[in-house]
Amino acid sequence: MPNRNPSTVSIDPALKSFMQLAGERVEHKLSALLPPETTQPCRLHAAMRYSALDGGKRIRPLLVYAAGDALECDHASLDPAACAVELVHAYSLVHDDLPAMDDDELRRGKPTCHVNYDEATAILVGDSLQSLAFQVLSDNASDDIPASARLQMIQILARASGSRGMAGGQALDIYGVGNEMNLPELENMHIHKTGALIRASVQLGALTAQASATRLKRLDHYAKAVGLAFQVQDDILDISGDTATLGKTAGKDQAAKKPTYPMLLGLEGAREKAKELLHEALDSLADFDEKADHLRQLAYFIIGRNS
């Protein structure tokens, strides 16, 4: 078991290799799924590829593959779930960046979709990426997964994305700007905005691997803790990181007077909270053997990352 203090942990070489392989894998699959830029409407398809490819840490697909690994599921079966959660994530970033929402000009070190293309295109990019997520999960090609399990995966992803999941969390975030938010309210917002899709990622990986109800429950507990830890770390990075490393505008939450964990708990308090959540995540995996190490390493990575 590695040292449980995230600040002393650099990226584990095994995790680095897993992240690279799984990251390349999902990139390749997404590239094949997304219509080529030569297909009409070319501008829309170019913008979809711009927004979904070559970007980000791919945390959600990594969680799909890592959850599958914990249950000895082959990566080929996990591809549809990995692509679907990343497509939903990519759509949410494009819409969240819009002027009427968070009004961000920089994302993953590149101009945001509406800046590089236009607002109408960005709206349609998000809409189309969402449809594509459900298309890939319902596709015949993934017929090594039973139809009933695929329906369950679609149900989970749809709930996690909608008004009682991710989109609802974004609404709470927007409606919260400029208003006082206490800790339970902040937590509730993040549980929806980021947590729901992270939980769905682990659940979709586990369902692809046909996990037992007990294992599914433990993995979900892991995912809940990791999802919240992810957001706490995001808030910490917003005040302690710099724009170049983050690939998005640093200090933005502070400037917008958005409630954050460091604001409510202090920077040290927020770091303590992240560490507690890391321990909770690791404890949830107590009954899993070394095949769950990618999940463990990802939990460390999420809290130790600097971008």
Next chain:
Amino acid sequence: MPNRNPSTVSIDPALKSFMQLAGERVEHKLSALLPPETTQPCRLHAAMRYSALDGGKRIRPLLVYAAGDALECDHASLDPAACAVELVHAYSLVHDDLPAMDDDELRRGKPTCHVNYDEATAILVGDSLQSLAFQVLSDNASDDIPASARLQMIQILARASGSRGMAGGQALDIYGVGNEMNLPELENMHIHKTGALIRASVQLGALTAQASATRLKRLDHYAKAVGLAFQVQDDILDISGDTATLGKTAGKDQAAKKPTYPMLLGLEGAREKAKELLHEALDSLADFDEKADHLRQLAYFIIGRNS
């Protein structure tokens, strides 16, 4: 067989009764599906209900029920498909009305979602209504439909909604404003923007009813013709209708220099085109008995309507 000249046909009493019953049915089901306004985030849920309830002619759900009727399927089994296509339609209207898109202030006689609420809410309303459509199709409750058929329905709806379907059509429409568009280009735009979801509605109804491949093909042919006819009639109404009857701003396409059928074919030419498409739709149903009369009556209605 009724007179085939749509201009002499008023609404058939049998159609009127079907439209009322099926319309009330889908309204009731949608109301139960949509989270109550008292559920957080309340503003988002209120805006979702505002956008999806109490509106429109419900053409797409009516086509689901009518296609099911043609194959003697009970309406309860058809409810998920009827709700799903209407949710996708409602989401598309909310997003199409946004300032960055068509910039419409009036829809179904009421202020559009972003006018009545705000732009951020309207973006999230559309996103959440789309998720809800896939949620209802994948829900356990509809287990009288085999899982494989439900996956096929989700696949069809996802494709029809995405960048190679409805959202792609909206992109073609937006990119076409101010540019010359010839008849094949105009048709291609409408086949995607309106046609794809209308075809999906009929297909989802037919798949719920477990239609044979032959019947599915004929119904799809009907839907293609009706879908295009619907748009031709929309274009005609935009120049010959008035704002009060339409419930949306009349003359808007003309003012925006959007290409329309009357512009390319003249008003009489467009009316002729609508009639031809009506005949094509009716001919596709030649092998169906009187149980397909709701489909026939809907085809007349779509071309004869004045709003």
